[in-house]
Amino acid sequence: MWTQKEESVLIMPPVYYPFFNSIKETGRQLVECPLLKEDEHYKMDIELFENKILTENVKVFILCSPHNPVGRVWTKKELQAVLDICKKYGVYVIADEIHQDIIMSGYEKVTAATCGNYDEYLITLTSASKSFNIAGFQCAYAIIPNDKMREDYDRLAKKLHFTEGNSFSYIATQAVYEHGRPWLESVCNIVESNYYYLKNELKKVMPKVKIAPLEGTYLAWLDMSDYEIPKRMKEGH
Numbered sequence: 001m002w003t004q005k006e007e008s009v010l011i012m013p014p015v016y017y018p019f020f021n022s023i024k025e026t027g028r029q030l031v032e033c034p035l036l037k038e039d040e041h042y043k044m045d046i047e048l049f050e051n052k053i054l055t056e057n058v059k060v061f062i063l064c065s066p067h068n069p070v071g072r073v074w075t076k077k078e079l080q081a082v083l084d085i086c087k088k089y090g091v092y093v094i095a096d097e098i099h100q101d102i103i104m105s106g107y108e109k110v111t112a113a114t115c116g117n118y119d120e121y122l123i124t125l126t127s128a129s130k131s132f133n134i135a136g137f138q139c140a141y142a143i144i145p146n147d148k149m150r151e152d153y154d155r156l157a158k159k160l161h162f163t164e165g166n167s168f169s170y171i172a173t174q175a176v177y178e179h180g181r182p183w184l185e186s187v188c189n190i191v192e193s194n195y196y197y198l199k200n201e202l203k204k205v206m207p208k209v210k211i212a213p214l215e216g217t218y219l220a221w222l223d224m225s226d227y228e229i230p231k232r233m234k235e236g237h
Helices: 018-025 046-055 076-089 147-159 167-179 181-205
Strands: 008-011 029-032 036-038 041-043 058-064 092-096 122-126 141-143
Touching: 008 018, 008 046, 018 029, 046 058, 046 076, 058 076, 076 092, 167 181
Parallel strands: 008 029, 008 058, 058 092, 092 122
Antiparallel strands: 036 041, 122 141
16 A cells, blocks of 8 residues: 555564565565564664664554564553654554453553554554454454545555455454453453463473563463474474
């Protein structure tokens, strides 16, 4: 929608693999700004982010918030840092916030759109599918405050014949948002409990594994690079 072929789209790996595919398969240039890893903790490389935008002629940034798979729940300060850079250079931001409801105790998910005045460059994509396990209903939505950007989006959706879901998915989405909070809170407690169980048990048998802190999402990100990988695994067997 906002890029031509050969123009650049930036992502922050390790990140959800379809991001890579969607960029390459539409003929855009993939630009990677890897997260910085400090022991078991990940953070955004703000200096590299700005440098990549300047040197690689980036037109769009796909933000994963909370981050899949490292489990980071970005702070308002972190989000403002990248959003300010994008606004400064006229880079559009697609905020994938599909894991927004699965947040561990002690953390608060901040919606990118609430961090400041970024409406001219930002759209938010999300769904109830991850939170409530209803991906099979195939219902997601885009939040686009800017009129011009919404018109662009509507034209593209119409061209792709992708303008509406099914009536059952609308009812399911409305139902879980209106009545599903007790269930969701229970699920988050179970996910957090499972994470600590995994972490404690895995450390007993694989003490060198590094396990990223789980702030959000239901994924456990394991770094096993301190272990030698057998040759047959490297060859894909």
